[in-house]
Amino acid sequence: MRAYVASRLAQTALVVFLSLSAVFFLVRLSGDPVLLFMPMDIQAKDVNEFRQRLGFNDPLPVQYARFVGGAMRGDFGESLRYRRDALGLVLERLPPTLLLAGTSLLLTVVVAVPLGVVSAVRRDSVLDHVGTISTVLGQATPGFWLGLLLIYFFSVQLRWLPTGGIGGLAHLVMPSIVLAAFYSARIARLTRSAVLEVLGEDYILTARAKGLGENRVIGKHALRNSAIPIVTLAGLEAGQILGGAVITETIFAWPGLGRLTVQALLNRDFPVVLAAVFFISLMYTLINLAVDLLYGWLDPRVRLP
Amino acid sequence: MKKWLGIALTLAALLSALGAPWLTAHDPLRTDFAQSLKPPGAPGHPFGTDQLGRDLLARLLHGARLALFIGGCTVIVTAIVGGVLGLVAGFVERWPSTVLMRIVDVQLSFPFILLAMTINAIVGLGLRNIILSLSAAGWVVYARVVRGEVLSVKQRDYVHAAMALGIGRPRLVVRHVLPNVAPSIIVVASLQFSSFIVAEAAISFLGFGVQPPTPAWGSMLSESRDFFYVAWWLAAFPGAALALTALGVNLLGDWLRDTLDPKLRV
Numbered sequence: 001m002r003a004y005v006a007s008r009l010a011q012t013a014l015v016v017f018l019s020l021s022a023v024f025f026l027v028r029l030s031g032d033p034v035l036l037f038m039p040m041d042i043q044a045k046d047v048n049e050f051r052q053r054l055g056f057n058d059p060l061p062v063q064y065a066r067f068v069g070g071a072m073r074g075d076f077g078e079s080l081r082y083r084r085d086a087l088g089l090v091l092e093r094l095p096p097t098l099l100l101a102g103t104s105l106l107l108t109v110v111v112a113v114p115l116g117v118v119s120a121v122r123r124d125s126v127l128d129h130v131g132t133i134s135t136v137l138g139q140a141t142p143g144f145w146l147g148l149l150l151i152y153f154f155s156v157q158l159r160w161l162p163t164g165g166i167g168g169l170a171h172l173v174m175p176s177i178v179l180a181a182f183y184s185a186r187i188a189r190l191t192r193s194a195v196l197e198v199l200g201e202d203y204i205l206t207a208r209a210k211g212l213g214e215n216r217v218i219g220k221h222a223l224r225n226s227a228i229p230i231v232t233l234a235g236l237e238a239g240q241i242l243g244g245a246v247i248t249e250t251i252f253a254w255p256g257l258g259r260l261t262v263q264a265l266l267n268r269d270f271p272v273v274l275a276a277v278f279f280i281s282l283m284y285t286l287i288n289l290a291v292d293l294l295y296g297w298l299d300p301r302v303r304l305p
Numbered sequence: 306m307k308k309w310l311g312i313a314l315t316l317a318a319l320l321s322a323l324g325a326p327w328l329t330a331h332d333p334l335r336t337d338f339a340q341s342l343k344p345p346g347a348p349g350h351p352f353g354t355d356q357l358g359r360d361l362l363a364r365l366l367h368g369a370r371l372a373l374f375i376g377g378c379t380v381i382v383t384a385i386v387g388g389v390l391g392l393v394a395g396f397v398e399r400w401p402s403t404v405l406m407r408i409v410d411v412q413l414s415f416p417f418i419l420l421a422m423t424i425n426a427i428v429g430l431g432l433r434n435i436i437l438s439l440s441a442a443g444w445v446v447y448a449r450v451v452r453g454e455v456l457s458v459k460q461r462d463y464v465h466a467a468m469a470l471g472i473g474r475p476r477l478v479v480r481h482v483l484p485n486v487a488p489s490i491i492v493v494a495s496l497q498f499s500s501f502i503v504a505e506a507a508i509s510f511l512g513f514g515v516q517p518p519t520p521a522w523g524s525m526l527s528e529s530r531d532f533f534y535v536a537w538w539l540a541a542f543p544g545a546a547l548a549l550t551a552l553g554v555n556l557l558g559d560w561l562r563d564t565l566d567p568k569l570r571v
Contacts, residue, residue, distance in 0.1 A: 015414045022411075026427045140552035142503050144510050145526060145544030148533075156534060243416025247507050261419070262511055265426035273423070277415075285414045 008292070012285040019281045020274060024067055027270045028060060054080075071278070077271035081264075086271035090257060090279055096166055097256035100249070101241045103172055104179035109234065112184040116191025120199065121218060131188065138185030143244055147178045147251040164253035175252045179244050183237045190233050194226035201225070227298050235291030239284040308560045314553025318546075321369040331360035333367040333520045342536050353538045355528070361538065364520035365546050371521050372550065375436055376502040380494045382440040387447025388490050392478060394448065395455025406452070409445045417442055418504050425513045435514040439501050450493050454486045461485075488565040495558035499551040506547050522547045 051057050055066065070077060076086040119131040154174065155163040161170050198204065199222055207217045246258035253259070257276060264272035321328065331350075337358035345353040345361075352361040394402040412420065425438035458464060459482070467481050508514040509523030517524050522543040529539035 015411050018411045019415060023423065026424070029427075136552065136556070137548075140499070140555055141548045142506060142544065142551070144507055145540075145548060148526065148530070148540045148544065152533065152537060152540065240416050243418045246416075246419055246422070247511065250511055262422070265423060266512055268426075277423070280416070280419065281414055284416065288414070 005289075005293070008289050012282070012289065015285050016278065016281050020071065020278055021064075021068075023274060023277050024064060025060075027273065028063065067274075071274075076275040076278070079264075079269055079272045081267050081269045081272075086275040089272060090260065090275040093255060093257045093260045094279065096254060097242075097245055097249070097258060100172070100175055100179065100254060100256060101238070101245055103176040104183070104241055105234070105238055107176055107180040108184045108187055108237070111180070112187035113191050113230065115184075116188040117195055117218065117223060119188070119192040120195035123196065128192075131192070135185040135188045138181050139189075141181065143178050143182055144247050144251055146181055147174065147248060150174045150178065151251075164251070166255055171252075171254075175248050175254055178251070179241060179248045182244065183241060187230065187233055187237065191226070191230055194229045195222055198222045198226045224298075228295060231291060231294055231298060235287060235294070238287045238291075242280055242284060307556050311553050311556030311558075311560055314549055315557050318369055318373060318550040318553060321366045322373045323370075325363075325366035325370050328366055329360065329363040331363035333359060333363040334518055335359065342532065344536075345538050345542075352542055353536070355525075355539055356532055356536070361542060364525060365522075365542055367520045368522045368525065368543060369546065369550070371432075371515065371519065372502050372505065372547070375432070375439070375505045375515075376498050378436045379439040379443060379501045379505075380498050382436065383444040383497065384447055384490055384494050386440065387444035388451050388486075390444070391448040391451025392455055392482070392486070395452040395459065396474075396478070402452075405448065409448050412442070412445045413449075417500075418507060421504055422508050422511065422513055425508055430513060430516055432515060432519075435505055435508065438508075438514075439504060443497060443501065446497065447490065447493055450489055451486055454489050455482060458482050458485050492558070492562045492565055495554065495561050499554040499558065502554070503547065503551050 048057075055063060058066075067077075074087055078084065079086045079089055082089060115131050115135075119128040122128055151163050151174065154161045161173055165171060195218075203225075204217060204221055207221050208214075212221075242258070245256060246262055248254065249256045249259040250262055257279065260272065261276040261280075263269070264276060337354075340347075340350070340354050340358040341356055343350050343354040343358075345351065347353060350360050350362070352365065354360055355364070390405060394405045421438050421442035424441050425435055428434045428437060464477070464481055467477055472480075505514060506521070506523030506526070509516075509521045510527045512527065515521035515524055517528060525543040526540060526547075529536070529543070532539055
């Protein structure tokens with residue numbers, strides 16, 4: 001077990017390193033960003049001096065070696081736009097993103113799992129049909145459009161909620177609903193089919209035959225046994241929520257990592273892009289590792305090598 | 306029910322895309338400031354006009370053209386690239402295959418939309434580059450699914466029999482393996498199609514991808530934010546068009562999966 005975790009952590013490090021390298025080379029091949037930050041009437045000599053100072057004039061292998069050396073020590077360079085340490089900037093934006101992603105994930109699980117279970121248990125009831133239709137719609141509705149609709153109704157028309165920014169609980173409501181909507185739909189659909197599959201098993205029949213109450217049959221036997229695919233998907237979603245956060249944060253002006261990444265990409269602020277890529281791929285792979293470890297706990301039949 | 310709704314919505318999107326120049330007399334790019342921000346139902350403009358007086362219906366129809374073109378091209382490119390690489394990786398179980406699958410793992414360790422957006426920011430904006438970016442981010446799914454299928458098909462008796470008869474490698478792949486892998490490729494393609502369309506809209510919405518004034522649903526939605534208080538229709542219709550198209554294609558994909566390959570998980 002310990003060896004397994006160690007080897008997975010080593011793999012994580014490798015994956016993060018490879019994705020950073022890929023982004024580094026792609027970024028450098030796409031030209032240098034210096035001109036974007038210069039006033040229109042600048043002299044060529046000054047541009048060159050600026051390039052020299054930022055190290056863009058060195059050969060690519062030298063730049064790469066310097067980048068790797070810096071990244072090892074957590075130094076991604078200085079943001080070209082904010083003139084500040086890129087890593088510090090990213091770390092500052094991390095808590096709002098974690099807050100938003102965590103709230104959405106919680107909301108997803110609290111809404112989607114019960115909905116899926118009830119749909120499966122009361123199959124073909126009105127509730128099941130309403131649930132199916134809303135999950136199909138939820139899956140097809142693009143998050144950024146849902147965000148715009150919510151802002152229109154709750155901020156512009158009703159004036160109940162702020163249109164964006166970070167602050168109290170009221171600021172958290174719409175972004176987390178938007179982020180949770182899509183993922184809830186998928187998890188609810190999967191929960192429904194997973195529970196339906198388990199309900200046909202012999203041990204459910206046995207549990208009922210021995211006179212166990214329906215609530216315990218569902219809660220203890222059915223749900224526990226259908227947990228594996230649900231946890232898998234929830235784990236994959238947890239990673240994708242990081243991607244969804246990019247769009248949601250932009251719509252609601254949420255000062256998180258996603259919005260910072262979009263702005264850094266638009267401004268070609270590459271040190272910030274690289275620092276953000278580092279954190280996103282690190283979190284994503286660690287979440288996947290956590291999900292794999294959860295399997296062993298949920299289902300003792302799963303032997304981790 | 307699901308099947309017919311899927312077919313109907315997809316057909317509607319397809320007809321709008323193909324028939325755009327004939328379904329409306331308006332040019333989606335022609336501005337007319339005297340007619341700006343007319344609400345739906347205004348004479349000559351059933352869906353209203355935008356801030357520059359351009360006809361919204363014309364822009365929606367041409368937007369469908371663009372969305373389906375980008376989605377279609379991306380699906381074709383990813384299916385061919387990912388499919389071929391998956392076939393090779395399934396057959397050649399030596400180091401090239403290992404390297405390829407590691408690349409797939411690395412790419413899957415990054416959220417799809419973010420990857421496509423990053424690539425797009427680096428390679429540059431515009432129609433060709435958004436197709437390129439989505440393809441570069443999306444091919445891995447095919448590679449993984451196809452490789453898995455090939456590994457299992459290779460163990461079947463008919464493949465062993467064909468090999469025992471002395472059939473050549475290329476013939477074996479084309480005649481015996483490909484037809485058995487094709488259903489999964491079709492299913493993955495249909496499920497990917499809508500996510501490509503939505504991803505393109507999201508990326509254009511954020512300011513990358515297809516640029517104004519080209520009528521792309523994503524950039525139309527992005528522009529609509531400035532006129533939110535006065536013109537709800539600019540946000541409502543492009544979003545609804547996108548959602549209905551995605552819904553139709555999703556339903557069609559679900560139905561295809563249930564019919565062709567019920568056990569496939571993507």
